[in-house]
Amino acid sequence: MRKLLPLLSAVCMAVVLGPTAVGQPSAPPKPAGSGWRVVDGQVAWTSAKPMSGDAAVEFWSDGKLLGRARSSRDGRTFSLPGKALGDLGKVEVRAGGRRLDAPDPKFRANQAPAALPPLLPKGVADPGTPGPYQTVTGEYALDPVRLPGLDGPIEMQAVVVAPRNAPGNRPLVLFLHGRHGSCYNPNNPADQPFTWPCPAGTLMVPSYRGYLQTQQLLASQGYDTVSVSADAINALDFQAEDGGAQARSSLVRLHLAHWADWAGAGRASAPQIVRDAPVADMSKVLLVGHSRGGEGVNQAALDSLAPPPFDSGYSGPVRWTIRGNVFIAPTIFGQNPTPDVPSVTFLPACDGDVSNLQGQQYIDSTRGVSRGKALHSALYIAGANHNFFNVEWTPGESAAPSVDDYFPGDTPNPLCDPGQPARLTAAQQRAVGATYVAAAAHLFVDHELRVQPLLDGSGVRAPSADPARVLSHALGGDRTPVVVPDQSTKITGSGKLCDEINAATACLAGADQYKSPHTVSFTAAPTEAGRSAVDVRWSAAGTAAVIEPPRPVWLLGEQSLALRVIVPENSTGTSFEVAATDGSGRRTKLGKVTLNGLPGADRTMSYWAQEVRVPVPPVLQVAKLELVPSTTSGEAWLLDAHGWRPGLPDPDPAKLTRVDLGRVTAPEGDSGSKNYQVPVTVTGDAGGVLKLFRSDSTGRTWTEEALTLAPGQHTVDLSTTVVGNTRWSANYLVGAEIKAAKGTVVGSYQGGVLVTNDDPAPTITVTPTSSVAAGGALTWHVTLSEAADADIFVFGPFVAPATGPELSTTDVDPAWLRSWGIDPQPSRPLSTLSQLVLDGRIAAGAVSGDVVLQTVATGGQGADKHVALHVGAYPQELPLDTVLTGTVTAK
Template sequence: MRKTLVSAALAVALVIGAYEPARAAPPPAPAGSTLPAGWSVEDGQLTWRSAQRVPMGDAAVEFWSGDRLLGRPRAQSDQRTFKLAPGEAGALTDLAVRSGGRRLDAAAPKAQRQSKTQITTPAAQPANAVDPGRQGPYSTVRGEYALAGVKLPDYEQNVEMQAVVVAPKGAPGKRPLALFLHGRHSICYGGGDDDLGEWPCTAPSKPIPSYRGYLQAQELLASQGYVTVSISANGINGQDWVSDDGGAQARSSLVRLHLAKWADWAAGGRGNAPAIVRSAPVADLSRVFLMGHSRGGDGVSRAAMDTLTPPPAAQDGYHGKVRWTIRGLLLIGPTIFGHDPVPDVPSATILPGCDGDVSDLQGQQFIDETRGVSRGRALHSSLYVVGANHNFFNTEWTPGQAVAPASDDFWSDDQPDAVCSPGTPTRLTAQQEQTVGATYIAAAARLFVAGDDRVRPLLDGSGARAASAGPASVYSHALGGVRTPVIVPDPSVSVTGAGKLCEQVAAEASKACLDPDDWTQRSAHFTSFNGITPEPGRWAVGLSGTGPVTLTPARPVATGGARELTLRLMVPPNTTGNKYAVSAIDSRGKRTVLGEVRVDGLPGTEFTTSYWAREVRVPLKGVSARIAKLELTPGEGASRAWLIDAWAWNPGTPAPLATSLPRIDLGALQVDEGDSGTKTYQVPVTITGRGAGRVRLFLVDSATYESTSWTADIRPGQRTIRVPVDVAGDTLYGEGEGEYLLAKAERGVVIGDWVGSIDIRNDDPMPAITVSPAAARVAEGGTLTWQVTLSAPTETGFYFVGDPEPPAGGNELSSTDVDPQWFLDNTGEDPEPSRPLSGTWVTPYVYLEPGQTAGDLSIPTVTDDLDEPEETVELHFDDSPGIPPVTGTVF
């Protein structure tokens, strides 16, 4: 193997979406530390190499140090190697590779399997009277088009304009248009392994036709009268590593470029349209429905936002007029890196219970993060599909159906999983999963576009199922529609009795709703915003299950003649019969027992994200005045639970009345540090549109990882928010200095580009480095030591790494000659069988704190009973020109 080394600081790279959470860095590793198995530093970049290929997926691959996000590395073409660009990454202790909340690296802790847990599935729900999964009256026509590629901002290569169209035959008049966008997947096949992720594909490899993966759903919608088009985005998948938003803006641009073509063809340009477009009915661009899978979900949501509130021209790939109206969205296993949904466009989000790609089910934030932002009329539905994985919703990502190699994305540490392994009662087959997808895509289209309220019970938490979805268990809850908030947990809500207000994202177990140190307890509701921990402003109410809990909102709530009280209540997976009596105390002091709810947990194991709220309701009878308090009393044997929120509810789907809320976009500014004095710069913040609102901001220091969070109110006509950053000049070398600004909507605004920064360019020379032997010749059991000295202190932490290479002569020190615990702790490998250090992943390094000018690079050795000659280790410093190798000898 070949590993090159770094003698400068390692860093977070903003350009690939790296943001640090609001935590101080942990203490650095002691001198003589090594990087764990699979880790090295190559060409000045922190590098992790997997033993197996890591398929190109939608969840971002992330480097972590303990609970601190270092950044999102760029995948190399072999799909095994990941590199984080140079800069400041702090001390590299407890390194980990994560994606969608799960560990990928060899050092991942083995799960304590819950094999004795009884897997339970809640009782089947009654079938809805109207089934959107049934074929419609029309036969269909199918074809494809391929137009000239387009250039998108920041992307070097053109992106294809290619799509497959399925349309109804003989459908009268203009027909609604449904556009599908696939997610991030390998883009090429048929060549070598090194060609899987490079765009454009080079012969003999061919592009993977991911856009053809939803034909079943397209055929269903077309039979019901929709013109459907599924577009290809391989050109974005191959280049979105340059985008700080994971490619959401680029995907939005591509969606709107296709919509613009359909608007042209519908407005009299059919003579120049592709043949399949001429064979289809004219599309009605006032009735557009978007479906996005994985990063495609993030992309179509951004397209809906950009349709209502145009993005900054410099970052947008579409600059024409908006000639369409987006009526609704259906998102499958989506990413949402910015926690930035569009509150006034109705949506339904499928959360696959066996998702092994976006396994943290972060798409739940498309529902939760709309709460309180706008009018709350647009329905936002969450659909938890037990037994569905991420890939099989797309046939081109499914083994046996795809033209290219494909795989099941769910993983369970090479051991059978009681819920998600193929063949278990709860796991869906590929065909069953695709039928579920088609059925609920049609349900969302029928409700949001056709306005058929009879399908609403499938989406809004009413507890109905679609018979055409077969044996699948699909559970729903929702926000929006005809709901009035009664309890929205925050510090203004008083909680007394056997419960407490808890933080959804917290560092301390005593404050957290779920123990942050127990990775087997994961809730889609509690996914963090780009690693910010703790994250202010996100609350739930924890119920211990041992006694009644009384919740008092800041002021009594008028329910406005609502029919029922509905609660989103979460209980642990596999628990059953959790009953809670619900009572209301009105503003006159009258107590009314509303009824009892039963909540069963979802089937789950340590490998699933199964802490998810069920929606339960009780009639609001006998409550004549405003509700001043709610009381929840557990029944015998009830488990602990968490109240996400409670609402007064009426049936119906009101028109969402989409509005153009003020939009906030953050930008980046690069500045020189200078040698003296202090200059103040403003993080670029742009506000467009009209109206008032509130935004939560997080300013994170890239060197210390400390953050400040606050809310800022937006006044009508305001065009920026002042976020000053002081830059002090000096003559000390330092990399990666600056501040990152993150933004989330609180009320009355939407967030487009949600990350900004002040990046400080280093303008000081690197100090000279000398390496001198302190104990370069030791007896067995001694510690080989070299002193690393800098000619001047540095402003940020400084790494110096040694790479064992075969010595020019003599016997090489082996894995069994060094301390076995030291070797195991730092490589994840067993020292046995004995092998030369140059054939392992050991990379000893020294970390110098800011201001520190000297430290020891050490290798501890052990004694043995073998009669052997002297052994040598030779360390190279290839990334530090002019520093010769050093040798150490053990006798």
């Protein structure tokens, strides 16, 4: 049984955690509850209830990402193995950008949001209109399979909806749901075990049945559809460092392999519903993934083009062609999109799960990686939440208990709170989902260009999705890069270069930095190259920003210049003229654009780039691009500018080099030093460039560099030197992460060297009593028998003292209590607060430290008061289980 020790921040000192220990003995049981604890020898945060959502739980400090936490089997406990957390008083626990461990102070009070934008003009095609075919529906369940890294059987279950009597072979659309509960008790809504297989008396959550409306629409239009179950992966992916992306890819490819069999010689042995459906055309496959299912189908597309070089659970032949992906409110922890497979990404403006809308990186992170022929579209959907695209995640309609994921929070949100007029109903939201999934199918699978303007930033709508406001922008589709801001871009006038990932040169400051999906970070590194924009700020009309790319760009036959521009939320009438100057100094006015900010409020990601276009002549050279404001003051951010023409080229996938990282374990040793290599597997001969991020032994300091692979290069030197000694230290991870930059794709993006401690821990002693006058600091002195190479903590909860009266919340530092969400009033004994823990530390290299509790002055009034702490030590090799007592005298 897993046993827990509470661990919260120090009271009156900076607490710096050393590297967390891995796989150490369990501690004596202490009171349960939410908060910081030691779990199986690792510093961890425990939530009050299981976290079954899709967003990764992340630890942050001082505005910097420390890392994505690993979940325990119970779905409540999260840790960062091998990484130091630092001052726990500054550590924040987040998921999808929202604060989990305390009220979030970063958001300002709501201003009145702007009105929703008007409905866009109708497009020439409406893919939400049902087709001519009747449909047939049924399910299949095959023998379970085993997948590497997951400890349990994985179900092979799916629901099929297909056209009845449609002629010929039909395209196949496969759906994969995201991370949701796995089991439920139909007789007890509170009983929802997050485990697999489901215990007796419970049923599996039928998430895979949640897209039937979309499946029926597609089937009526002539598509075979199948939605597969992933409940086992949801229950078991806490074991996977990548959040289960590789496992979900393997599940998808296993199903596709069966469909390939059933389309050929194995059709006679196919399940009845498959034989009732038209034969699937496996050269025309569209994948649709919701939330973590989005990351799973992206990985499946990558693995289909560049198979993984390790055992992933499916190693058979690839007998299908992925024509496109649809990502519904997706995660993208690895920020490793498949650049040569077209995609559409849904970004629900009221997503309360993956609330930072990180799926934007399926568009942004493809820029410059490959040939740029595949279209990558983003759809910003006003009023949509995360869950309602799936009927089995919708309250009042689902078989298992479900919720509206948008969290009301402490500040009312006039845009997204349930029941607000700007919110879409569940039925409206599913209509949006069905319509735009069908749009992707018609465009990517059947090349119906009439549908393209719905997805590529052309500014039209599909009436079947009314009254939803759906805005689009896009990259790829063979657009010609004109301005892609970076350090080589010369900017003068009212513009300057800013960075999406760099606190010193950030494009957005203050609370606004948390309100853009374009600024979601990849690693804990403080910077990331290639993620810049042009910040245009002016205080007088006509003050131009002049942007000069590193070399002049010719536009030959393009129809428009497409710009992706962010303007402040709720702003109106931001307007500027666009002009181009060629290499000879000839200036051409291209047109005027006007933008209104997206409606925004507390916890909305409304700093999102809108696409605007200005016409260009048939032949134009751009040596300089000018943005000339028409308004008297304002600010806007230009993400990029591309030449655009109608049409959609073949994606023409390139033979990109695939790179995968691994992890190796290294004993520390007692002396000397030894080099260890981070395992790197390079598949393919084309070479390319990666962004390489590496951490130090604490996991808190990261560096970035460009890693260039020469053509034919298959080895990479990522060495780490491990120095041995005889002083105790926690296990630590020297981490490495990679991201594609040019000519590459990334499979496993995480790796490193895990260094294991092999030295005995020092002994520890604590002065058991302390006494101080009110207003002073109770201090218990802690001593080690010898210094250690990692921080050591003494900590514990308050317990009722043997004698009273007890120290209360109004007797201690109120700022400390409030930092943990505790109001000192009304006054109550400290031992009644189960989440409250006091701790102190001995810094690495030191032999002593203190546990300190600051009290407040009482003016000499009242009786003496008493306090008691039941303390233990971290790391848990240090045996300590004692009660500390203190007395605060009134005079």
